[in-house]
Amino acid sequence: MSRRRRKALPTEPVSCVIERLSHDGRGIAHQDDGKIQFVDGALPGETVTAKVVGSRRKFDELRTLEVQQPASDRIAPPCEFADLCGGCSLQHMSNDAQVAFKEDxxxxxxxxxxxxxxxxxVAPMRSDTLGYRRKARLGVRYVTKRESVLVGFREKRNSFLTDIDRCIVLDPRIGERITALREVVHSLAAYQRIAQIEVACGDDEAALVFRNLDPLSDADQAILEAFGEQHDLHIYLQPKGPDTVHRIWPQQGEERLSFRLPEFDLTMKFHPMDFTQVNADINRRMVARAVDWLDVQPGERVLDLFCGLGNFTLPLARKGGQVVGVEGDEAMVVRGKENATLNGIDNVRFYGANLQGDFTAEPWAAEGFDKILIDPPRSGAEEVCEYLVAFGAQRIVYVSCNPATLARDAGVMVKNGYRMVRTGVMDMFPHTTHVESIAVFERIEP
Known part of the structure; x- marks a missing residue:
């Protein structure tokens, strides 16, 4: 049976009048017959000339070629690779407009x-828009036709790596060394067997984790060690799964980076593969806001769900009372305990538990809590919110990295007797459509 041929895409550019933005940051227009057009690189109110790059039954996908009538929010992207690189999608939009889009x-x-x-x-939380990104996964690929190695993010809406020599949104300790990274990978005998590089930056030190598909020779390992020493970077290898990650430079000391939360006199240590927030300044201010909104009083019991390495748990413990941090990843439970010991905090306990099911029978859950903080993954905490009523907490602060799941979970809490007192967005990822937000809920007294 012959495979059905895909219909050829139009070759002539088309004119599009942009009505609004989709949640992924593309302009939305309509053909004369009503078919939806998603247009990369276009802003509301603009008329653009665009090329059709994909077609489905209900919509077409296009890429802007020329802006005929620019919107007042349009700016020249600060990065020369912005039109092609998929690491950012909103650099052509002013930061004021980006933040307003996220709030909307x-x-x-x-x-x-x-x-x-x-x-x-509340007013959106904002910070520097360049050089902020401390965590990233960079792709690595050898391109035979160019006889060169590429290191960077994928191009928009395809699997190719963008040919870049710097990244201005990455922490400069890494973003200004893309060319050096390309060169050092190309200098390895195993240059075609490095799949990706994980980036992790602390306040004082930065690390690179090279995913090597084959064991490296002593000579290749020595090259990477020398690169780490030259650029003052920690160098790790990952020959297989995450549990095989190990540091090769420096050869002494613990495998940890750190960041500080000065308002709470805390130093937080983490492994480069641990989850940490990408934007250090926003994180410090977000933690302060969450602690302020939760308003912990002496003697109160506080529950921190999805606590990670204690980013909120330990600042809350500084306010007194008893704090319980619960996390599904046992490695992060260990890290939380490490950080409590490091900072001399003894009014906190960390537990591992499956937070996707009914955890109300856990020994720690039977003690009851006055205040609760939730910082779930993108999938949200729908199951958790169903059980929160059992604790009878008077106040809940919810930190979200996905507005759709925050809204869904807020509906569950409202159904269970809470009201949303205040909320606002935080521009954790400038130049992207990623929306970080925070909300506080209070229990409605009968």
Whole structure:
């Protein structure tokens, strides 16, 4: 049976009048027959000339070629690779407009999931828009036609790596060394067997984790060690799964980076493969806001769910009372305990538990809590929110990296007797459509 031929795409550019932005940052227009057009690189109110790069039954995908009538929010991207690189999608939009777009995205999701309206919208939290990104995964590929190695992010909407020599949104300790990274990988005998490089930066030190598909020779390992020494970077190898990650430079000392939360007199240590927030300044201010909104009083019991390495847990413990941190990843439970000991905090306990099921029978859960903080993954905490009523907490702070799941979970909490007191977005990932937000809920007294 012959395979059905895909319909050829139009070769002539088309004119599009952009009506609004989709949640992934693409302009939305319509053909004369009503078919939806998703246009990369276009802003609301603009008329653009665009090329069709993909077609489905209900919509077409296009890429902007020329802006005929620019919007007032359009700016020249600060990065020369912005039109091609998939690491950022909104560099052509002013930061004010980016933040307003993210705030509107959160409002739309809250309205969609039950018409939730907070009593107060707080001003968006903003910081530097360049050089902020401390965590990233860089692809690595040898391109035979160019006889060179590429290191960077994938191009927009395809699997090719973007040919870049620097990245201005990455921490400069890494972003200004893309060319050096390309050169050092190409100098290895195993230059075609390095699949990716994980980036992790602390306040004082930065690390690179090279995913090597084959064991490296002594000579190749020596090259990477010398690179680490020259650029003052920690160098790790990952020959197989995450549990095989090991440091080769420096050869002494513990395998840890660190960041500080000075408002709480805390130093937080982490392994380069641990989850940490990508934006250090926003993280410090986000933690301070969460602690302030939770308003822990002496003697109160506090529960921190999805606690990770204690990013919120330990600052909350500084406020007194008893704090319990719960995390599904046992390695992070260990890290939380390490950080509590490091900072001399003894009014906190860390536990491992499956937070996707009913955890109310766990010994720590039977003690009851006055306040709760939730910082779930993108999938949210729908199951958790169903069980929160059992604790009877008066106040809940929810930190979210996905407005859709925050809105869904807010609906569950409202159903269970809570009201959303205030919320706001935090620009954790400038130049992207990623929306970080925070909300506080209070229990409605009968």
């Amino acid at each position: 995205t959160l409002k739309q999701h809250l309205a969609h999931f039950g018409g939730i309206e907070p009593q107060e919208w």
